[in-house]
Structures are given as C-alpha cells and as structure tokens.
Amino acid sequence: MKINKQIKNNDYEILSLCKEGDVDAFEALVKKHQKRMLNIAYRMIGNYEDACEIVQDAFVSAYRNIKDFEEKARFSTWLYTIVVNLSRNRLKQLKIQSNREVFSLNDPVLTDDSQIRIDPASSEPSILQKLEEKEIQQKVQECINSLDGEFKEVLILRDIQGFSYSEISDMLKIAEGTVKSRLFRARDTLRKCLKAGGGDL
C-alpha cells in the first residue's frame, strides 16, 4: 500500500516535449503523478473534493510554468512542491473562513494559548488497539487535520509519502534540522492526539 518507493525519473524526454507545448506528453505526466499528488493534497486538506481541485490547479500551474522548471531538481519533487504550496494556501483560506464562521460544536476545543486541550493519557493499555481499522483511519486523518500546517506537511511527506529528509528540505525550502524537529513534534502530537481518542473528540 505504500507509495514511498522512489519514482523513476525518466520524465525528461516527456518533459522536453511538454516544454514545446505537447499536451499529449503532458497527459502522460498527469497520469503518472496524479495519484501521489492527490494523496498529498488529500492528507493536507482532509477533503476529497478540495484535494481533486488542488491537484487540477497544480497541474495547470505546472503546465504554465513548465518552461521555468530547471532540470536541476527532479520533476516529481517540483510537482509535489506545487501541490504542497497550493494545499497550504487552501488551508489558510479555510482557516480564515472558519474563523469568520460561528464556531460549531465539531470545532476542536481551543484554549487561550491556542493549543488543543488534550485529556490526560489514560492508564489503560491502549484505546488504539480497540478501534476498528476504518475508525482508526478516520481518527488518524482527524488528528492529522488538527496539526498545524507546517507540522502536517512534514509528517505527510516523510511518514506517508516516504521522501528523504533532503528531498523534504528541498521541497519546503527549510533546513534538514528543521524538518526533523518539526517531524518529531508532529509525531508526538499525533501520538498524544490518538491516545486521547481522536483530535475532535
């Protein structure tokens, strides 16, 4: 089920065709990368329709800017950077929107220091084991959703998509050390969140 195996980088021939405006060649690239892009977007946003929109936008934007793509970076990395950035922007939009809306009972409970209040860890062996797989999936996504954007990105790219630290560092334009510290914090928050029985519960 993992997609974290390295995608072969034989995009270059196709790329040069795309740069000449060959839409058919671009279609091949779309088919090849859409799944991974959609998964990144979906985990970032947590909503299937929005994720599909973002993937479309990302491809259109990639096609427009394909001439600016420098062969230094891997094409896939470049594409995923676009999708991460678009997802990030979408999240900001959603956040602004939800701030304007009247809060709902489903919103996470925020304290003064804007941290999610987490119930003290229970002493029982683990609530996690009892959850059905479907439920677990849902809980995990909910907890991912509750993460701040910068932690979410790193967690998705590393633990879900399996990129290396240096690749993530390239994509997000941050130092490898920062990638690591964010990742570890993200995992720890996620652990606490799951232990507490889910982000929104």
Added chain:
Amino acid sequence: MDCGDIQEKLSAYIEGIISSEEKALIEEHLKSCQKCSESLADLRKTMEYVKDLEEIEPPAWLTQRVIARVRSEVKPKKGILQKMFYPLYIKIPLEAAAAILIAVTAVYIFKTIQPEVKLAKIPSEEIATQIPSQEKGKTPPTDESKKNIIPPSPPLEKGDKRGFEAEQTMPLKKPETMDKLAVPKAPVFVTKQEEIRSFAGALTKDEPSRETLSAAPKAKTLAERKIENISLTVNVKDVETCSKEIEKTLMQCGGKVIKTEFLENKIVLLAEIHPKAVNGLIEKLKLIGEVKEEGVDLEGLKGNIEIKIKIVKR
C-alpha cells in the same frame, strides 16, 4: 535524563538517527520506566497507523479535466499573455524596428509629397487671406469653397438665385481684392465667373451678369500678366556653371528658384522675384551672358512675380 527529554528523542531513536551514547541512555531508561516504554510503543503504533493510511484513488475524470483545462484555459491565455507581455528581449528590438520603420516611412512620404506642398502653399496662403476679405458680406467661408468646387448648375435649376449671389458679390469686391493681393487666384474666379455668366446669362440676362462681363476682362488682364511671365534668355558658354551663378544672382536680388528644368544644352529656371528687382537682375545677368528679354512689362505689378530664365548654350 528525565522522561520529558527521553520522549523528545524517541522519534529519532526509532529512526536510528542518534548517537550510540544517547541510544544507550534511552535504552537504559526504558528498562526502568514503564511510562516511556508505553510512549515508545504508542509512537511506533502511531507511525504505523500513519503509514498504513489507505491510499486514495484519483477519480477517473481527473486526468481528462486537467487536460481539458490545459487545452482550453492555458492555451488561449498564453496566447494573449504572450502577445501582451513579450519578454523584453523580443519586445525591445521589435519596438526599435517598428520605430525605425515609421521614421523611414515618414521621411519617404515627406520627400515624395514635398514638392507638391511647396507649390500648393503659395496659392493656399493667398486663399486664406483672400477669403476673409472677400467674405465681408453674407456668405460664410465654407460657402466660398463650395462655389469654387460646385459647377454652376444650381443657377440653372433654381433660376438665377445662386448665380446672382455669386456674381453680385464677386465683382463688387474684386477691385479691392485685386489691389491688395497677388493675382494667382484670380484666374480661377474669372473662369468660374465666365462659366456662371455664360449659363446664367444665357438663361436670365439680368443686370448683375452684365456687370460681371465688365469686371471679368479686367481680372483677366491681370491674370494674363501673371501667366505670361517674363522670360529672359541668357546665352552662355557653360550652361551648368552659369546656371549656378544665375541662381546666386537671383538670390542676391531677393528672388528664389522654384523649379529647375534640365534640357539638352539648356537649363530653364523658374523663379519668383519682386518686380522692382527685375531690372537689377537683368543688369547682373548681362555680366554673365547675352540677355534677351521677353515680355518685360513691370507696370502695375505688385507682389512677387514668376519669371522664366532660359540658359542656353551659345
């Protein structure tokens, strides 16, 4: 190391990216600390859950929609954008080329029409001065120009009203105009007047048309003088050098050359000069070569006149 420190490092511990010293410390702690061991287990479990998250499948329409958008949205947009925002390295040379082309074309056009402008200028200036003085009366200036253009058919159809008007105003003002201004415009009026008269006269034979009859010949003589220009023939040895000398002489006398015609063994200069300077010019020309005068009648001429100087090889 307390539990807090240990828990912070658990992630790195799982990935095996810590020093062996730290690793030993953590393992030592884990043996004795139930809470931290649990945390480690939970963290491992969490990472597992995250990795086991199911992949979602893209909808079948995703590719089609992307390609449709790429084809429809990007292409025309790019076309327009590229037209509007050409990169500068294309834009600047393009604009420079366009500017040069426009400049060259302008110069070329100017050069081709220049002589016409020169010739047209003289009468047009006179029209400009003539019209206001002539139009003291009723008809606006535009009407005047119409009169020049429109053939005298209106008088034919509508009795003699128009012809009457034209004929009445013209002869009355003619003397004044003639005194004030040079003659070139006169022939036009005269010929027109004659036409009008011939039509109007034939039809109506009323007073004003007869007036015109008397006025017209007067104008005609004035005009004829202008047309039958003074013609000087200079016999010289070397036509070309002498023509230049003559041009200089002409300028000294306050005249200017309008046109130069080169013929075989002959150069004809068409020049404009004040009548009073003509005699002085003739004297000077005599120094250059043999001069024959034709039609030198300077009486009653005012303003600059045209003279023709033929330079003939002896």
